[in-house]
Amino acid sequence: MKVLEINNIHKSYGATKALNGISFSVPKGSIFGILGPNGSGKTTLLSIILDVLKANSGTFNWFSEASSEVQRQCIGTLLETPNFYHYLSATNNLEITRQISGRGKKGEIDIALQKVKLFDRRNSKFSTYSLGMKQRLAIGAALLGSPSILVLDEPTNGLDPVGIAEIRELILELNAKGHTIIVASHLLDEVEKICTHVAIMKFGKLLTCGPVAEVMSNDDLVELGAENSEVLLFVMGKYLGVLNIRTEKNLVVIGLPKGAADLEEINSFCFNSGIVLNHLYVRKQKLETRFFELTQN
Ligand SMILES: Nc1ncnc2c1ncn2[C@@H]1O[C@H](COP(=O)(O)OP(=O)(O)OP(=O)(O)O)[C@@H](O)[C@H]1O
Numbered sequence: 001m002k003v004l005e006i007n008n009i010h011k012s013y014g015a016t017k018a019l020n021g022i023s024f025s026v027p028k029g030s031i032f033g034i035l036g037p038n039g040s041g042k043t044t045l046l047s048i049i050l051d052v053l054k055a056n057s058g059t060f061n062w063f064s065e066a067s068s069e070v071q072r073q074c075i076g077t078l079l080e081t082p083n084f085y086h087y088l089s090a091t092n093n094l095e096i097t098r099q100i101s102g103r104g105k106k107g108e109i110d111i112a113l114q115k116v117k118l119f120d121r122r123n124s125k126f127s128t129y130s131l132g133m134k135q136r137l138a139i140g141a142a143l144l145g146s147p148s149i150l151v152l153d154e155p156t157n158g159l160d161p162v163g164i165a166e167i168r169e170l171i172l173e174l175n176a177k178g179h180t181i182i183v184a185s186h187l188l189d190e191v192e193k194i195c196t197h198v199a200i201m202k203f204g205k206l207l208t209c210g211p212v213a214e215v216m217s218n219d220d221l222v223e224l225g226a227e228n229s230e231v232l233l234f235v236m237g238k239y240l241g242v243l244n245i246r247t248e249k250n251l252v253v254i255g256l257p258k259g260a261a262d263l264e265e266i267n268s269f270c271f272n273s274g275i276v277l278n279h280l281y282v283r284k285q286k287l288e289t290r291f292f293e294l295t296q297n
Contacts, residue, residue, distance in 0.1 A: 001028040002064065003149055003180050004049065009058030011044055011204075018044040019055070020204040026182055026197070031175050033195035033212075034184040035291060041204040042184040043079075046153050050077055062149075073103065076147035078155060081138050086127040090118050090137050093126055094144065103145035115177070116140040116170060132163030136170060143174075150174065152183045156190060168194050188291050200291060220261035224252045225279025226270070235273045239266065251279060 004026040011019040018041045026032045034042050047053040049060050051067065062071050084093045094109045104112070113119040116136040121129070129137065135155060142150055155171070156164045164187070171194050175181050185191050191198060192212060199209040208215050226232040232252045237245055244255040261282050270277050 006060045024209045030196045031181045033191035033198040036201035040201040075149045076142035078142045078152045091122045097141045112140040112143040132166045220256045221283040223281045
């Protein structure tokens with residue numbers, strides 16, 4: 001089941017085309033990462049699906065329904081860090097957020113604080129919190145009203161590795177408790193660790209989208225090394241099934257259809273072509289590799 005469907009969204013700011021025909025859908029129960037270099041349109045897209053901005057054309061719908069206030073109550077958002085009061089406790093800050101936003105009942109504050117693991121520190125002043133705790137409180141605010149969906153824009157921005165790990169763990173826990181999570185991020189490694197699905201954007205266009213495992217494993221990448229890499233490049237260009245070929249430093253890297261990387265066969269092919277390999281390795285495709293392949297083409 002899909003919780004969000006985006007169809008052919010376009011958005012321009014004057015001459016700048018921020019979104020150029022974006023379409024994809026978000027499955028229920030997923031952790032859906034929206035990845036892209038700076039300026040690729042992630043924030044613009046999130047702002048549109050949260051009714052903060054209007055698209056020039058295209059449509060989106062949550063839960064296969066037309067946009068409504070009831071529906072908005074099912075979506076918790078963290079677009080930018082809220083302005084919490086430094087001299088107030090977490091509980092009091094969330095109470096103010098609750099009253100202003102009209103989201104959630106009074107008893108829900110403790111539940112939200114428990115979910116973001118700040119319950120024990122609920123009476124401490126906000127000013128005494130670490131950056132990671134402050135960000136967890138912001139996610140706690142997004143949880144008021146018990147939304148089934150959370151939309152988070154760069155939730156680990158500015159955090160140190162410990163803070164990033166805490167947020168990562170929290171996102172996984174919230175997802176295990178039933179929240180579908182849509183998260184825009186530029187941290188490829190983090191997205192690879194936590195996301196089930198990913199959409200990769202560049203210059204307002206969607207480059208690819210799908211389950212992380214599928215996006216990453218389009219082809220098998222094999223690294224080869226020999227004394228003369230130019231000859232190796234020429235010879236491997238003739239190897240059956242090569243989808244793409246390039247040099248990286250002294251190595252030749254070939255892309256083969258998924259599951260087609262037979263190292264023994266490649267080795268004997270090279271040997272029979274007069275090349276003795278000094279390096280032969282199947283590279284585990286990382287999302288980072290795929291991201292750079294897609295965004296640099
Ligand atoms: N209010 C605005 N006025 C003019 N141009 C804008 C405005 N907001 C965004 N843009 C432009 O639209 C494009 C997409 O920006 P957007 O902030 O959506 O990208 P992003 O992927 O979220 O980037 P970042 O990771 O840097 O936040 C960029 O070229 C940006 O300069």
